[in-house]
Amino acid sequence: MSKKLLLEIVTPDRKVLSQDVDYVGAPGALGEFGVLPNHIPFLSALGIGNLYYKDAGKTHYVFVSGGFAEVSPDKVTILAEAAEMATDIDLERARKAQERAQQRLARAQDKIDHARAQAALRRSLARLTCRNSGDKAGTC
């Protein structure tokens, strides 16, 4: 595969990644989608989950939450509120966040609290799976 895609991931705080890759898989709001070079222009909201990209035969994982993906034939831009490379994920912190979210979920009375705790739980779980996938793929 000679042609490559430029993958850019930016958050309000920093540019997380800017790299040429072979393939990008992203957690779209309506389900996962994959992008190869020469994809048709495409704009999608992203859910909370794991994005992965393949480069030189290796799969790398990135956690994203609250973002958008803009796909053009030679470029994928991800705008996310939070994004972390699998290598940068703090497992301990994610586990603690998971416990906290579960406790809050059990206690939450009204709808808003419940929804918030659920979102927090999903984020922490996604972080954990992201790290685990990264470990399995040997890119952490």
Added chain:
Amino acid sequence: MASLRDVKTKIGAIKKTKQITKAMNMVASAKLRNAQSRIERFKPYAQKFFEMLGDLAAGADESVHPLLAKREEKKTVGIVLVTSDRGLCGSFNVNLIKAALKLAAEKKAQGLTVKFYCVGKKGRDAVRKAEYEILVQYRDVMNSFDFTLASKLGQELINSFLDNTLDEVVLVYGEFISLGRQVPVAQNILPISGDQAGIPEVQSSGKEYIYEPSVEGLLAELLPRFIKVQVYRGMLDTSASEHAARMSAMNNATRACDDMTNALTLLYNKTRQAAITRDLMDIVGATEALK
């Protein structure tokens, strides 16, 4: 005339003050560099965001989202005032507060109720003194805020707007133009209007996109975030402006200390000379008398 000892203590005190102002100047310049680099890091995100919104708005029908709807009848206006938590930065906070209160007075003259959202302690204090209602306040945050805070405040604003507590929202912040220039800016952020001031870079790249879920669905996700992005930018700018203002204020103070030390040293030497002359006169007078 002041006594020698008095002058000496005064010189000592001023020298100490100078050390403090000099240290504060250096701290402020370090923090300013930090704040500027945060603005730099935020730029790619903002740029991309506006591009995306521009593309979307070009292909979308307006009035598809409640955040875009202008209200015919306005009753309340929310003013978000972003200031610093600490003083000692010249007229920076004063200018911001003046701009916000002037705006509030104008709105009040139009028969609107004004409610404040305050970020930063200085603004909160002034608004409270002026006896406007403060709905939400964040104190001691300007040192260590991130997007989460802007997101929280933005959500708060959106909720109030949607449940009709507010009909209009204006953001007042200190725009960072250069080291020597920071200007208070008032920007209407809600309802979102197509030709919003402050986002001149909105332009469509002219590409035809496939949208997922749908244009309306994406706008519903993007527009609330747009508010948060603007609030965040306001906070970043204010933070950089604050440090720049403090830097120049402290620079001036250090220079004033130098001037004062010079003047006082001169006074000290004059006083000392006068004392010596007086003593000599005494001695000469005494020896004359003994003859």
